[in-house]
Amino acid sequence: MQQQARGNAIGVIGLGAMGMGIATSMLEVGLPVIGCDVSERAREAFVAHGGRSVATPDELAAECDVVVLVVINAEQVEMVLFGERGLAGELAPGSLIMQCATVAPSYAVALGERLNAMNLEMLDAPISGGATKARTGELSVMSSGSDAAYAKGQAALDAMAAKVYRLGDSPGAGSSVKLVNQHLAGVHIAAAAEAMALGMRMGIDPDTLYEVITHSAGNSWMFENRVPHILKADYTPLSAVDIFVKDLNIVHQTGRELSLAMPVAASALQQFTAASGAGFGREDDAAVIKVYQRLSAFELPAANDIQGESSQ
Template structure:
């Protein structure tokens, strides 16, 4: 029997900050890539950078056998895969879906079973590293799936990641590890905001405080990465407050399933929820410090003149 030629084209659904970076990193690595996003502006941006794009997942399915889902949540995963003009029913048998969104482990496990029943492979492959590392092809991928799924997705994984952690042979394990990461990330951002609020409330110069802490035992990656957003008064959403409202809620949903109490995560969730309720949900997650500022009498740094000119 004549062997069918291999289709190396990779589809990327979701051309936000992370998806756009991943798609461009794959183009740079020499892979043929087709992007898909509901936003015409995002599609135009990708095409201007040398990629191809389509407006619907169904159209993507007819040209790709490996598709990455770089969307926000489980609801968007459902819509992309099983909604009107969805992906799952249009893909060729044996195709691979690389699911990168942060979702509940129980959802990822069930999704893998649903796709398997449709003769589709799935890698449970949530990502970490931010937009800059996505563009550089240096993400960390916390993944699980079958050997066959890894073989199909190898070229895409090589192009997008500095490190691919193979954590198990079925979907759900990758999402479990990502949830631990998001627990810590959310707690560390909230703790960094609270610590800076404490320092500023005591009258310490915030620039000096940042310099000292980043060279002391109290430092964390999130403190070092997010506090400069506060110092520059730049809350452009590289990762928004509402992302951690979502992710820490998933942490608590999973904790309830496991009957595991997590009071530290609960406190961080309340702070992000308060920030969202105060109207900061679409701002950078460092904006959680504004909750502390509203409740106490201290001044946050303001944008300098050069930053204001850049915004005008």
């Protein structure tokens, strides 16, 4: 049974790299924020930033009328909303779920309909920009939803985003545009890895190659951002290989739903799947280059040759 909310705090579920950045950026502009994560360490880290935290989603219902979901996939969305200790059935009517995970557009549409039937608003609001921009409140949000959903979520959006794209008046459009972004991002990372493998296999110094390409027409944002991870031999997972296994699978699934062949995305998916299968799934997505290294005779930069910190 739904309860009447006793406050207007904002809940953030998922205090990973992106969620922690979003929650702390909201704190810094003075919003009342309560974080939620299964990890005690994550909860303690948020408290150290000056926030409050709870261990289960349903604990947010008494104080929050806006809840931002920054979880990994649709399965986790289901769990935090409708599973044991789930949130959706406990929120007051008119409360807002801002769903930021990358999910299939068809799932976003169905979720919006389910929440609407419970007298809850949903903003389909996938995000882009990485952990650094999450921390500074400069994300891009690809969003769709009703006017009421936008009005309810305006303070949260102002705190977390530099740009909010309003793409439609119901859930689905935001996730559709995010899927196009993830198609390109995954393909660009795989292409950057393959190009660097080609250069190193030909004996070109990788630092020189990076310098030339970033000042040439072949450059891309992903090449410029991810190749330094390779050069520094730092595969700390700012965005993991397995994220693109998931996201490119969603691209592939959506293509099948639309009878649209996407051979370039399929090729990139195979490379990320191979990297995951080789044991690199939890490493940074730049680790897809290790698939090429295993198949050919070239050396990757070694950690003990590196100075400086990993690129964000």
